[in-house]
Amino acid sequence: MKPETDPNDRFGGEVPFALHELFYSRTDPRGVIRAGNEIFRRVSGYDWSELIGAPHKLVRHPDTPKGVFRLLWDAIQKGHPMGAYVKNRAKNGGWYWVFAVMLPFDGGYLSVRLKPSSALSGRMLKLYSEIAARERAEGLDPEQSVAILRNRAEADGYGSYTAFMAHALSLELAERDRQLRRPDDARTRMLGEMNEAMAELTKEQMGLLRSFEALQSVPNNMRIVASRLEPSGGPVSAISENYKASSVVISERLRQFVVGRDNLCAQMAWQVARALFLLGCSRILPEMNRGFRAEEANAQIDLEGERRFLAQLEAKGIADARAAMQSATDFAAQMTQQSRDIRRQMLGLDTIRVLGRVECGRMRDASEGLSATIDQLDTFHDDIKSRLESIMRLSEGVEHSLMRYVRLEQAAA
Structure with missing residues (x-):
């Protein structure tokens, strides 16, 4: 050998x-x-x-x-x-x-x-x-x-490397359990699923922000078309100015919502990732502790001292994981409310868009360029509405999962 x-x-x-x-x-x-x-x-x-x-x-x-x-x-x-x-x-x-x-x-x-x-x-x-x-x-x-x-x-759709590594840990624990023929750990699976939902939520939010940024050029195009169709200060020009002013307000709110170090999505994803790490530790540390029992004593390592230390860390990790879950739940509730507020603001943009379509119909044959511009608005609005609905569905789902997990942890305690 x-x-x-x-x-x-x-x-x-x-x-x-x-x-x-x-x-x-x-x-x-x-x-x-x-x-x-x-x-x-x-x-x-x-x-x-x-x-x-x-x-x-x-x-x-x-x-x-x-x-x-x-x-x-x-x-x-x-x-x-x-x-x-x-x-x-x-x-x-x-x-x-x-x-x-x-x-x-x-x-x-x-x-x-x-x-x-x-x-x-x-x-x-x-x-x-x-x-x-x-x-x-x-x-x-x-x-x-x-x-x-x-x-x-x-x-891979993760807003931070921490969230990506939390995903990796959930995969490694699940695959290790499978190969060692151990029972599936429901809590680890639940947090892994939430982490994946957060990745999907981040993708949708970034897509939403890109759509809004692209939307900013449309009112400018509308104003250029209006300059050829009507005198300065005409109804189409007024519609384009109102649309641009309203869309800039929503776009700025979205930026605070989606990008930057302290945006809600990143904060919630980080808390879920933190909880997943701590939960993984709460599974690994007791197993590590049991392994010390089988080791032979040696002069360099205080085995009993290390075991007591691991037990203390395990207890602290469980408490910290619960706190992270509660914090993530609070962020999820805020995200859901923000999504609803942005959807309401979109109704105002829809009203301005409809006015543009009415004005386009009034001009008839002379409005071909304006019609194409309004069609662009229709496409962007459909995409934005779809993403907002997806974001609300995902954020509400994550919030409910977090609340269910916290209740399970409280019942177990």
């Missing part, structure tokens, strides 16, 4: 570990390793004397883009949980692929890693290799690397 760490193994092959195994490490605020579990020690290939007191970057693999660590550190240094796929390097030069869930706590950071098994993990491994190759060949800095990762999240 091949030894678990062969010093002659320099081909960079994958270091095996089982799907049911979990890695654990705890660091101080600077990222210096203070504790870990036997699986981490075994797969990394280092002795405890080499791990304890060493920076966690000891196991960093150059194929993990620098942007990944920038995203992780930005989140946990602000006190937020975060997750990421990470390719690590063992002492013998081999590598191992994990999904890391990182939790900040008073005095440092904790990381629990599981073996990725979803279809997404394979795509991310390929993406990492491509980004890392560009970092070496083109000299990409961490921020440029972060931009590529965020673009990938946006391409």
Whole structure:
């Protein structure tokens, strides 16, 4: 049998570990390793004397883009949980692929890693290799690397990388349960579905904003047509000015609703993602804790102390997850109300559009250009109404799901 760490193994092959195994490490605020579990020690290939007191970057693999660590550190240094796929390097030069869930706590950071098994993990491994190759060949800095990762999240419909990684965690937990033949976890599934609904909601909102931005050019076209059909200050010119003024007000409201760091959609998505991370931790930490029971005592790790620490973090994580769900519920209610308000404002635009259509009919043959412009308005209005209805349906659905989840959690407590 091949030894678990062969010093002659320099081909960079994958270091095996089982799907049911979990890695654990705890660091101080600077990222210096203070504790870990036997699986981490075994797969990394280092002795405890080499791990304890060493920076966690000891196991960093150059194929993990620098942007990944920038995203992780930005989140946990602000006190937020975060997750990421990470390719690590063992002492013998081999590598191992994990999904890391990182939790900040008073005095440092904790990381629990599981073996990725979803279809997404394979795509991310390929993406990492491509980004890392560009970092070496083109000299990409961490921020440029972060931009590529965020673009990938946006391409999949997620408003933030946090939401994308929350989606990844839900996929990994579900696939791990399936392969280990464990019962499906209803709460994880529910939050995963809500996260996907948030991604769809973000897509609809961005599409709505694009439609409104495109709409801004139509009143200008109408005014140009009016200048050829009537004297200055005529009814078509007045209609175009009224339409433009009203649409600008709605467009500005939409911008506050959809874009910017503090928009409602992003805040609600972030709270759902935070709750999903914390829920995932509430499932993983007890399993990690049970794993410590099977470990043999050693002078470097206070196993009982680590178990008590994990139990405390688990309890805090559950409380924080409930708070995040309640906050997300409040944001969802605000989003639903905002959607209704914007729909009411659209009725005013519809009235102006109808007046334009009436004026077009009055001009008859001379109004061909005006008719084409009004047709554009009809198309945009139909698209906007459809998106608003979809947004209201999705936001109300998310709100109801959140309220149901909070009730289930309260009943369980």
